[in-house]
Amino acid sequence: MKKWEIAVIPGDGIGKEVVPAALDVLKAVADVHGGISFSFTEFPWSCDYYMEHGKMMPDDGLETLRNFDAIFLGAVGNPKLVPDHISLWGLLLKIRREFEQVINIRPAKYFRGLSSPLAEPREFDFIVVRENSEGEYSEIGGRIHRGEDEIAIQNAVFTRKGTERAMRYAFELARKRKRHVTSATKSNGIFHTMPFWDEVFADVKRDYPDVATASYHIDALAAFFVTRPHTFDVVVASNLFGDILTDLGGAIMGSIGIAPAANINVNGKYPSMFEPVHGSAPDIYGQGIANPIGQIWTAKLMLDHFGEEEIGALLLQTIEDVAADGIKTPDLGGTATTKEVTEEICRRLRKRG
Amino acid sequence: MKKWEIAVIPGDGIGKEVVPAALDVLKAVADVHGGISFSFTEFPWSCDYYMEHGKMMPDDGLETLRNFDAIFLGAVGNPKLVPDHISLWGLLLKIRREFEQVINIRPAKYFRGLSSPLAEPREFDFIVVRENSEGEYSEIGGRIHRGEDEIAIQNAVFTRKGTERAMRYAFELARKRKRHVTSATKSNGIFHTMPFWDEVFADVKRDYPDVATASYHIDALAAFFVTRPHTFDVVVASNLFGDILTDLGGAIMGSIGIAPAANINVNGKYPSMFEPVHGSAPDIYGQGIANPIGQIWTAKLMLDHFGEEEIGALLLQTIEDVAADGIKTPDLGGTATTKEVTEEICRRLRKRG
Ligand SMILES: CC(C)[C@H](C(=O)O)[C@@H](O)C(=O)O
Numbered sequence: 001m002k003k004w005e006i007a008v009i010p011g012d013g014i015g016k017e018v019v020p021a022a023l024d025v026l027k028a029v030a031d032v033h034g035g036i037s038f039s040f041t042e043f044p045w046s047c048d049y050y051m052e053h054g055k056m057m058p059d060d061g062l063e064t065l066r067n068f069d070a071i072f073l074g075a076v077g078n079p080k081l082v083p084d085h086i087s088l089w090g091l092l093l094k095i096r097r098e099f100e101q102v103i104n105i106r107p108a109k110y111f112r113g114l115s116s117p118l119a120e121p122r123e124f125d126f127i128v129v130r131e132n133s134e135g136e137y138s139e140i141g142g143r144i145h146r147g148e149d150e151i152a153i154q155n156a157v158f159t160r161k162g163t164e165r166a167m168r169y170a171f172e173l174a175r176k177r178k179r180h181v182t183s184a185t186k187s188n189g190i191f192h193t194m195p196f197w198d199e200v201f202a203d204v205k206r207d208y209p210d211v212a213t214a215s216y217h218i219d220a221l222a223a224f225f226v227t228r229p230h231t232f233d234v235v236v237a238s239n240l241f242g243d244i245l246t247d248l249g250g251a252i253m254g255s256i257g258i259a260p261a262a263n264i265n266v267n268g269k270y271p272s273m274f275e276p277v278h279g280s281a282p283d284i285y286g287q288g289i290a291n292p293i294g295q296i297w298t299a300k301l302m303l304d305h306f307g308e309e310e311i312g313a314l315l316l317q318t319i320e321d322v323a324a325d326g327i328k329t330p331d332l333g334g335t336a337t338t339k340e341v342t343e344e345i346c347r348r349l350r351k352r353g
Numbered sequence: 354m355k356k357w358e359i360a361v362i363p364g365d366g367i368g369k370e371v372v373p374a375a376l377d378v379l380k381a382v383a384d385v386h387g388g389i390s391f392s393f394t395e396f397p398w399s400c401d402y403y404m405e406h407g408k409m410m411p412d413d414g415l416e417t418l419r420n421f422d423a424i425f426l427g428a429v430g431n432p433k434l435v436p437d438h439i440s441l442w443g444l445l446l447k448i449r450r451e452f453e454q455v456i457n458i459r460p461a462k463y464f465r466g467l468s469s470p471l472a473e474p475r476e477f478d479f480i481v482v483r484e485n486s487e488g489e490y491s492e493i494g495g496r497i498h499r500g501e502d503e504i505a506i507q508n509a510v511f512t513r514k515g516t517e518r519a520m521r522y523a524f525e526l527a528r529k530r531k532r533h534v535t536s537a538t539k540s541n542g543i544f545h546t547m548p549f550w551d552e553v554f555a556d557v558k559r560d561y562p563d564v565a566t567a568s569y570h571i572d573a574l575a576a577f578f579v580t581r582p583h584t585f586d587v588v589v590a591s592n593l594f595g596d597i598l599t600d601l602g603g604a605i606m607g608s609i610g611i612a613p614a615a616n617i618n619v620n621g622k623y624p625s626m627f628e629p630v631h632g633s634a635p636d637i638y639g640q641g642i643a644n645p646i647g648q649i650w651t652a653k654l655m656l657d658h659f660g661e662e663e664i665g666a667l668l669l670q671t672i673e674d675v676a677a678d679g680i681k682t683p684d685l686g687g688t689a690t691t692k693e694v695t696e697e698i699c700r701r702l703r704k705r706g
């Protein structure tokens with residue numbers, strides 16, 4: 001029996017509430033499925049840690065994480081204590097970058113029992129494949145002059161390798177699904193990078209004649225996520241476009257609080273990292289009402305990654321059943337606590353077991 | 354009596370259907386309001402023009418436009434004939450740039466009679482002030498190497514002047530409205546430009562102590578446009594973020610087909626340009642079913658710009674009444690043609706006269 005070694009970083013705010021919840025669920029999964037077992041090692045790296053140590057994680061933090069099978073992260077950021085660009089670069093973005101987690105996977109689906117903000121939600125079920133290593137998220141750029149004359153420059157850098165890799169990942173994923181890939185572009189404007197993006201897409205597409213495609217400019221595509229989300233299967237997007245689209249994916253599901261994500265190291269050199277889309281929500285932290293679904297669904301993505309897709313599917317089914325039965329946190333219109341939702345999911349998993 | 358000289362560029366696709374519709378409405382406005390009169394001069398600059406002349410407009414096109422009081426444009430682009438980056442740079446973006454139309458104004462409001470895709474739309478009514486001259490839309494960047502090694506780079510350039518100008522415009526506008534400005538940022542990530550954006554916002558805000566503010570990262574803000582659009586008044590955004598947010602604004606209204614826009618030259622040196630958010634929709638062109646509301650609402654923005662705010666308000670009211678009475682094109686769930694919607698608006702304007 002494989003024992004999966006998991007580094008657990010609850011992080012900040014509600015990360016500290018929803019991560020323990022998701023660990024309880026993973027324990028329940030392990031209890032009922034003889035074939036799977038986990039060992040969790042927790043690290044307190046966070047803005048609180050920064051206040052004490054002047055850094056978000058120890059200098060050998062990455063070395064420490066490196067030997068785990070996966071990293072399970074809650075949320076990072078508490079702008080009242082540490083400016084976001086420090087906390088995020090010191091932990092979340094650092095891990096994504098250093099561990100070559102070049103792909104970010106973010107599913108969105110119509111969830112029974114959630115009141116979607118959409119009037120007539122059809123049963124949408126899509127995955128955004130976000131390029132996670134380059135593009136608009138580059139360190140290149142800076143600022144010059146002060147006061148009236150100041151100029152700030154940010155470079156977006158798209159490589160053939162990085163772009164193609166994200167697209168191939170999307171096409172491969174589509175083959176396991178409905179064989180449709182939508183490209184998020186913006187080649188009608190001015191960007192030197194986007195006609196390039198389109199050309200790479202056209203090249204990659206040629207290798208997947210069995211997969212249908214579409215291509216929309218990001219502005220129109222964002223609108224389509226609202227007006228016809230059921231028409232998407234796999235959507236491939238640059239780092240920034242993927243960032244925006246996946247929050248929208250959360251919004252149309254009914255809450256950003258349920259959206260899961262996985263940062264995938266595709267070359268197998270480093271662990272992948274699993275973290276929900278939502279942030280640390282310092283405003284509701286401590287009340288015990290944080291929605292654990294995003295983190296628990298993220299645990300499902302980790303199970304999938306370990307090849308335990310059947311158990312993953314069962315877990316997602318259970319989450320959805322519990323929501324459909326009205327056991328939901330206040331952000332979803334329910335009255336349940338984090339704990340009640342979690343316990344109900346665990347109870348049903350054990351019962352089904 | 355002031356006679357407004359208007360350069361009319363229907364452009365491509367449905368631009369050729371909705372621009373004449375909006376001109377009919379403006380004629381009706383002039384007929385009933387003795388104090389206002391228009392002279393329209395039409396220019397056929399478009400992708401068709403490109404096919405004949407190898408350019409989107411004549412070499413002295415800008416010189417010609419320069420002396421008009423305003424430019425009234427339909428939509429540009431027909432990728433089957435001319436690649437978008439050529440058609441748009443040759444006309445739309447060229448005019449925006451050369452005529453220093455540094456601000457793009459895009460209102461979104463809950464429209465009676467439209468089925469919003471939102472389940473419980475509250476009465477939202479906001480305006481996005483989009484920086485329209487710089488930011489992510491810069492010519493700087495390019496491509497190097499071929500094949501496997503190719504790299505594409507795009508520079509985003511934010512100047513103090515451009516950023517501050519957009520923000521001041523937003524604050525001034527808010528003073529005429531509900532005194533609330535939301536800033537679209539993304540300073541939690543990596544962008545050198547966004548902490549800069551935040552700093553400028555903080556500086557400008559100091560001059561408007563009577564205006565309340567909020568600031569959200571673009572990913573969260575896009576989601577909020579779906580989950581709580583009624584909480585916004587004026588939203589100020591960079592060129593790209595504004596582009597995405599305003600298509601979303603169209604989506605939550607029920608159709609991108611109704612969203613209006615104005616490209617404002619703030620220094621009074623050149624004409625401003627009025628063009629709806631929607632594109633040329635070549636797929637539905639020629640059927641007589643294009644939704645004219647975006648173009649007609651855009652005419653209302655032009656009336657506002659001419660200081661005819663009272664007539665503008667009446668016009669918007671009339672558009673909304675007609676929609677509420679079910680006289681709508683198919684994209685809004687109705688069965689009316691472009692012509693029927695337009696005639697009904699004209700009829701009511703003349704009747705109200
Ligand atoms: C056509 C395109 C270049 C343009 C833009 O991105 O500005 C359009 O999307 C708009 O919003 O007016």
Ligand SMILES: CC(C)[C@H](C(=O)O)[C@@H](O)C(=O)O
Nearest residue numbers: 088093243277541542543572
């Ligand atoms: C926190 C922030 C840097 C991050 C990003 O932009 O990637 C977040 O929005 C996300 O989507 O994971």
